Amino acid sequence: MQNDIYHTVITSPWTAFCGGNNEEEENETCVWFAEQGDVVAIRDTKHPDRPELRFTRAEVQAFVRGYARQHRLTS
Template identity: 50%
Template sequence: MIEFPKLEWRKSSRCANESCVEVAESEGQYFVRDSKVPDLPSLRFTAAEWAAFIDGVKRGEFG
């Protein structure tokens, strides 16, 4: 198992209740988790994968 320093989680600015997506960054890797179950493993993305995701969000690919 890869160990990472303690992550600083941020909630989505669109979070309207306690069911939110949280994101953390460490050493060029991005982590995503569900705030309802923070003890479950998070998803991990490279900087390139995260940039592609953000670009897709901005272009409306997921809506």
């Protein structure tokens, strides 16, 4: 049976993470994250009416590792 991440119901609370690119809170770049099992959902805080993007936990981990390596953020 294939795990369809778009049929997983997200019941976990959403947590906002902000980029700190602006000192004025109203213009801050933020996204909301929620995790449910192996699913990580990401939503734009400025457009909460738009559908969220969904990824597997492994996809998010691979992205973070690749980004950190590319930008020399790891030792």
